[in-house]
Amino acid sequence: MIEQETQPEAVPGPRNAPEGLPVPPATSVPRAVWQVRVRTKLDDLYQQLAVLATHDLEQAAALRAQLSGVEAVLGRSGVIEWLRGGKLEYAWQTIHWVERAMVGLRSADELTGLLPAYRSAAAQVLPADDKVLTDLDTVAGGVSADLLRARVQALLQRCHAVSDEFHESARRLRNRMLGLSVFALVAEVLVVLVQWRSNDVRLLEAPTDAGGVAAWRLLFFVLIAGALGAFLSALPSMITSRSGGLPYKLPFQQGLLKLAIGPLVAVVGIMLVIGGLVETSVSSTAALLGLAIVFGAGQQAVTAFADRRAADLLGPAAKS
Structure with missing residues (x-):
């Protein structure tokens, strides 16, 4: 911004x-x-x-x-x-x-x-x-x-x-987080567009109560649920983080990265569940979206590297 x-x-x-x-x-x-x-x-x-x-x-x-x-x-x-x-x-x-x-x-x-x-x-x-x-x-x-x-x-x-x-160093970290966020957002848009244009391949298997829902719409709601999970998990760190007086708004960039990565993590996680790699089942739309929220919150494991780097930079007083 x-x-x-x-x-x-x-x-x-x-x-x-x-x-x-x-x-x-x-x-x-x-x-x-x-x-x-x-x-x-x-x-x-x-x-x-x-x-x-x-x-x-x-x-x-x-x-x-x-x-x-x-x-x-x-x-x-x-x-x-x-x-x-x-x-x-x-x-x-x-x-x-x-x-x-x-x-x-x-x-x-x-x-x-x-x-x-x-x-x-x-x-x-x-x-x-x-x-x-x-x-x-x-x-x-x-x-x-x-x-x-x-x-x-x-x-x-x-x-x-x-x-x-x-x-x-702070500027490089800001630019890298911004670049990853943009890449993740573009990837999510492309996934929805590809699913919308492809009727014979479904990235997510619809639950029994959502059999008539278009595949791209189901995918879109899963992405939204993943973003919600990412937001809920990132909220505490976003509130307590500090900028150290820097002009790069690192806490904002950290939050944006989490919101961008969360939906992708949710989709990948649900694909693993549906593929049988995780021993659980999805029997309803509510369960599917709830699982997306849980996986979206799991973005913390993926974005922890950015949090650690920002904490290392902002730990001491900002240098001017």
């Missing part, structure tokens, strides 16, 4: 930019969550650059111009762009680059004062024994300003690399 933007009142750029430093144009607040986070981060960096411009006006202006390129991506996105995530990657990688470059504008005293904040942010995405984090812990008052800047930049670069890899 593509987020659409509204056009509420404009957000002005920083008012305390010194003379000679261009002020970013007023922009509207986007609706998409990831765009709101980017917009908030941009405003924060603009404010910081306005202060740092007193150290190096030319460099601060160059960094502000770099950030202004991100403004163009905070608009509508097509389906292809939504799948590829190019705008999202460009926005955050540009912000990350500017954050690292801003370290060069800060004085040694400023960096020393910001060290606890750098450590706290890095500890959320890096293991405690990561070398760039331990190197920063060894920083003392006698370290030169250049070495301090280099270590802070190395820490930021490591954190940003982890963040980029995290978002790329």
